[in-house]
Amino acid sequence: HEPERLAAAEVAGYCVDAVVQRLTGAVTVDVSDASQPFLDVATRTYDETALELCGLSAHRRLLPDPAPPGTLHRLLPDAARRLGLPAGLPVSAGPFDIPACAFGSGVAEPGEGNLIIGTTLAAQVLDSEPRPAMAEDPAGMVLATPYENRYLRVMPAMIGTAGLDWLLKLLDVKIEALDALLVQSPPGAAGVTALPFLSTSGERAPFVDPRARGRFDGLSPLAGRADLVRALCEAVAYSARHCMETLGVTGTVTACGGGARSGEWARVFAGVLGGTLEVCDDAVGIRGAAHVAWRSLGTPVDPGAWRARLRTVTAERGLIDHYAEGYAAYRHALDLAREGWSTQ
Incomplete structure (x- = not known):
């Protein structure tokens, strides 16, 4: 203008x-x-x-x-x-934050993925070809990287810790109490479920709809603050799985960002994703910039040593099975909600 x-x-x-x-x-x-x-x-x-x-x-x-x-x-x-x-x-100039987090957390081989659980959530998968995600909806992006024959398919969602911050403020709860609240509510949040689309801009990955809005279902006088918090955290994890499936992840998934530092929330993500999650607690973006610089200097990092400081979060079989059912229910609820949004 x-x-x-x-x-x-x-x-x-x-x-x-x-x-x-x-x-x-x-x-x-x-x-x-x-x-x-x-x-x-x-x-x-x-x-x-x-x-x-x-x-x-x-x-x-x-x-x-x-x-x-x-x-x-x-x-x-x-x-x-x-x-x-x-x-x-x-x-060395280095890549921007999303690819820097991928390489900083140890993503190295095609099919491996990374979740940035920050203010907004970004899911990404490495590929050797510049192929877009095989999605029903046009969403996401493909990034070239500072490395030859390495590309990132990315789903930059609008959900993330910003929605959790809103809920915690509404409930007058400090973020330091998050792990304790997640422990107080059982997997499945005592029947409370959520759709996590709390941005006023709607959603942009793995589908695009500016009309998308969040909601809680299954509420009763028996539901407590812990159930609401757990339901939202589980819904964010379900959306992350939706993004990862759309991107075609086939290898190890790493995670970083403020949300990944919560031990209990990371355990929810591991259960929803179906196994283990490798968490990087360091300044992962800085690590990614250094990763690129060392390669440019001709002294690339050793992949094994680079990933040695990652924290492995493992979910037990029962939790994985429980969240498999929960994810199917989430996708069904999302499909119905999208039909409703389309008439607005």
Whole structure:
């Protein structure tokens, strides 16, 4: 809506690109950041048709070409002086947060997946080909990564810890009490169930519907705060499984983010996903950026050592079976709800 600013612009980029330019003088963008919405991820070049459809062909000049795999920049003398570092030091820009969390948590082989249980939930699966998710609904995205022949299929949902924060505030409960509340309510939340779509924007993965809204079912005077909290946590886990199934996960699933630090909630996720969950408690995004930098320097990390610090959360058979039934009921309730949303 401000064409004069667009006409005067020199380049379009992200915050990290501005930092890289100040430190190294390079005008560039990481291929993961460039992947949406205009990049042909297979060729790592911009899709002129996509630009034309958006009416932006005249502004193609603003898009810097993505950095090739293994790119390292060099620290400028002035920036080096200000930082107290040697001039010419290698600088790696790194991928944005979603792929950084994948590689930081140890995702290495096609079919392996990662869940970011944060303010919003992101599910992603690594692939050797730039294939979109096989979904009935057009949703999600495919990202090129800083590595050759490695792509990420991603479902960036709107659900996550923000919905849980809303419920805890409504119930006047601190987040520190989450694990205790989950222990107080049995698997299945004493019959209370939920749909976790609490964003005013609706949902964008694994389906897109701005009319999607959350709800609780099975309430009675016997339901307590713990049941409501557990029902919502289970519903978020069910949605995560829905995303992972749509993405075609076939290998180990890692998890990171604030929600994964809850031992009881991680156990719910493990049960819903059908087995074990490898949790990374470190600053996983920073680990991912370092992972890319070391590979670019020619000293890639050892995959086994990299995953050695992960915490394994295992669900027992009975819990897995219970949540298999709960997931089927969740999908049925979701289908009925979507029919209702379609008439609004």
